[in-house]
Amino acid sequence: MRNLSFILQKEFRQIFRNTTILRMMFIMPIIQLIVIPLAADYEIKHLSISVIDQDHSSYSRRLISKLTSSDYFRLVQYDNDYSKALDNVGKGKSDLILTIPAHFERDLIKENSAKLALAADASNNVKAGLGSSYAVQMIADYNNDIREEWIQLPKFVDMPQIQITTSNWYNPHIDYHLFMVPGILAILVTMVGSFLASLNIVSEKEKGTIEQINVTPIKKYEFILGKLIPFWILGMITITIGMIVAFVIFKIIPIGSYLTIYGFSAIYLLAVLGIGLLISTFSDSQQQATLFAFFFMMIFVLMSGLYTPIESMPDWARYIANFNPPMYFVKVIRAVFIKGSSFSDLLPDFLKIIGFAIFFNGLAIFNYRKRSA
Amino acid sequence: MLSQETVITTHNLTKSFGDFTAVNAITFEVKAGEIFGFLGANGAGKTTAMRILCGLLSPTSGEATVAGFDVYKENESIKKHIGYMSQKFSLFEDLTVRENIEFFGGIYGLSRKELKEKGNDLIQRLGMGKEAEKLVGSLPLGWKQKISFSTAILHQPKIVFLDEPTGGVDPITRRQFWDMIYEATDSGITVFVTTHYMDEAEYCNRVSIMVDGSISALDTPNNLKHQFDTDSMEGVFLKLARQAKRGE
Incomplete structure (x- = not known):
């Protein structure tokens, strides 16, 4: 000692x-x-998105404004040029490509269903995963909005829905x-x-x-x-x-x-x-x-x-x-x-x-x- | 001056590293109060032998005792009775002269009071009153060597091992260093020293010369000069070292 x-x-x-x-x-x-x-910070904001709009309808524009009015997406390209969109992804200017096919609005109204294509640059899988899930959520939201408008009163005959309330404990x-x-x-x-x-x-x-x-x-x-x-x-x-x-x-x-x-x-x-x-x-x-x-x-x-x-x-x-x-x-x-x-x-x-x-x-x-x- | 008490004995002491036999069956005795010169070319095995005797390295075979303790089993007891100054300067450069003295004296069992007295005394004898509070790293090499030697014998060990203590210092400092060695032997400390300077070999009571891991000659400087028929230790050394087969 x-x-x-x-x-x-x-x-x-x-x-x-x-x-x-x-x-x-x-x-x-x-x-x-x-x-x-x-x-x-795990939350990703301001993801760059290229939108290939082949429909140019009021519904397609409404979808785009829904996406870009949030903090999550930033519109970097809006036209009908898919190869340019690919080029943007290659250069790192764009993280996601959303393709709205022709007759999107017509199919939606007439046949009650329409298709969209979402492609994400998965070379950064966190960005791709979060980005596409944000986009999917917003599109689902958009889908609900439209359905609510179309369904006539009385609203309570609406299909049953489960509502989930989440609360984050401690934080x-x-x-x-x-x-x-x-x-x-x-x-x-x-x-x-x-x-x-x-x-x-x-x-x-x-x-x-x-x-x-x-x-x-x-x-x-x-x-x-x-x-x-x-x-x-x-x-x-x-x-x-x-x-x-x-x-x-x-x-x-x-x-x-x-x-x-x-x-x-x-x-x-x-x-x-x-x-x-x-x-x-x-x-x-x-x-x-x-x-x-x-x-x-x-x-x-x-x-x-x-x-x-x-x-x-x-x-x-x-x-x-x-x-x-x-x-x-x-x-x-x-x-x-x-x-x-x-x-x-x-x-x-x-x-x-x-x-x-x-x-x-x-x-x-x-x-x-x-x-x- | 020389007594008949032996402080180091070795018998066929051997150290191998794999196929390489660094020290090959060396046998010798060192008497109390002696200055024992341990000479040899670079790579002859001097430092290895010295490290075994200090308890820093385990021998492969053979026997040895230092200050009466066995190098195999009692190497920790040996350490209480020896001082060691390695080739590489090994005081703490980021401590002052006084702090180094205090640390090494302290772990060899000197009390705080003794440390203060001995420390002041030592600093005075070395003429370093002004430098006592300076970091050792800032001092010239010759001074460092003197402090290093003084701290190695502060606790009055039975034997002090010096591994090329005067390497790289000027002739005046070397001369002063040897005065310090004589003072130490006067106070009863046995000195075991390796050196490359042949004039220093002349200062030793007895000298052993190692060639390729074995001791080729061991006697007083005068007897060695007679035996090899030359008039200087340099001549003796050259005659023996030329037989070496090991490169550096």
């Missing part, structure tokens, strides 16, 4: 002299929390910031824990100072604790800064208790620090460590449910995601922030995070050698 106090003193002196670490700690959370939630206005900010907070903590600690240890390997430490009587656990404790504290500071930013910029305050958030963060940080330690035992240079960390970071972020829900993944990917620590933390932080979940609600996740902490740190300690073979 005496040794540990000397080690900690040394680590803190070095950290406070390292402007890169300090900058990463303060500036990274601020920038990421401000930029990403504002940019990551009634589907505010994306409320959803993204806690998630990004979770990823930030992950980065501070796994990146900074591993780079710090590997830089001691590069400079050769770790060899000087290895010939001293410092014990393995003292060295590792000497690295864990400072970065654990830095991680806790980062999450605090993050919550301040969330409040100041987005007015987001956790509904659940701060104690739950800090309790989870404390254990989760141990788990990601274990990953950082493990990376450092595998790498001999900061370059290697950065590449390792970059690889893990991609998996951490993409398989955490931050951007794409875990439920939308295929079974095998969901299986892998179960072994991804950030997935649990993103879930927990969101639950506490948005739903106000309590500690006992999240106990299974807490136990899993403890499991990760033990596993990664155990492996790292096992793998760290004061003496090489």
Whole structure:
């Protein structure tokens, strides 16, 4: 324990002299929390649409005005030139092509049914999926409008209808910031824990100072604790800064208790620090460590449910995601922030995070050698 | 000055990396209070042998004890009784002179009070009163080497291992460095030193010369010069090193 106090003193002196670490700690959370939630909005607006109108009737014009009067579509082309529309899609000027065939109005009135063709550029499948579903919804709406006009009174003999009322709990206005900010907070903590600690240890390997430490009587656990404790504290500071930013910029305050958030963060940080330690035992240079960390970071972020829900993944990917620590933390932080979940609600996740902490740190300690073979 | 107590003994100590035998069955003894020169061309196996003795590397076979402790099982006990200064400068460049002394002294068990006294004393002897609060990274190499050596012996170890301690420093600083080594032996510390400078080899009590992983000669500088019939250590070294088959 005496040794540990000397080690900690040394680590803190070095950290406070390292402007890169300090900058990463303060500036990274601020920038990421401000930029990403504002940019990551799942609702797509202003999709470009080309309309090929071969009918030029009052009904076709009414359909077009219905589509373009909303925020969702922007008319970029309105004529009878399909090849030009294809060209527009190729150039990226247009996302959807709606073809209104000739005799649209006549078929609709005489035969009570008419056909439309909707083509979407699926090279971006989110845009294509959402775009065509918006369009289909609006066309269905348009269809209803017409039917209502045609059906004569009394209206109550109308065909039976089921009415659905939906309400969005916890986030009634589907505010994306409320959803993204806690998630990004979770990823930030992950980065501070796994990146900074591993780079710090590997830089001691590069400079050769770790060899000087290895010939001293410092014990393995003292060295590792000497690295864990400072970065654990830095991680806790980062999450605090993050919550301040969330409040100041987005007015987001956790509904659940701060104690739950800090309790989870404390254990989760141990788990990601274990990953950082493990990376450092595998790498001999900061370059290697950065590449390792970059690889893990991609998996951490993409398989955490931050951007794409875990439920939308295929079974095998969901299986892998179960072994991804950030997935649990993103879930927990969101639950506490948005739903106000309590500690006992999240106990299974807490136990899993403890499991990760033990596993990664155990492996790292096992793998760290004061003496090489 | 020399006692009969031995502080390092090795018997057929061997280290192989795959097919390559870096250190091949070396056997020698180092007496307490001695300055033991460990010479050899680049790649002869000096650093590997030294790293085994410091407990940084496991040997493949053979026996060795350092300060009475076995290198296989008691390598952590060895570490309490030795000092080590590696080829690569290895103090913390982002700490000040005083902070480095405090850290290394502290982990070798010096109390905070002792650290303060010894630290002030050391800074004064090195004539670095003005530089004590400067970051080590900003100091010239010669000074760094002196601080490095001083911190390695701050806890009065039985043996100090120096791996090319004077590489790249000017002749005046080298001379001062050797004065420090003599002072250390006067206070009872055994010095185990590798070097490429033949004038420094002359300062040693006994010298061993490694060629291709084995010890080809071991004696006092004077006896070696007689044995190989030359008038300088350089002559001895060249005669032996020319037999080397290993490239650099």
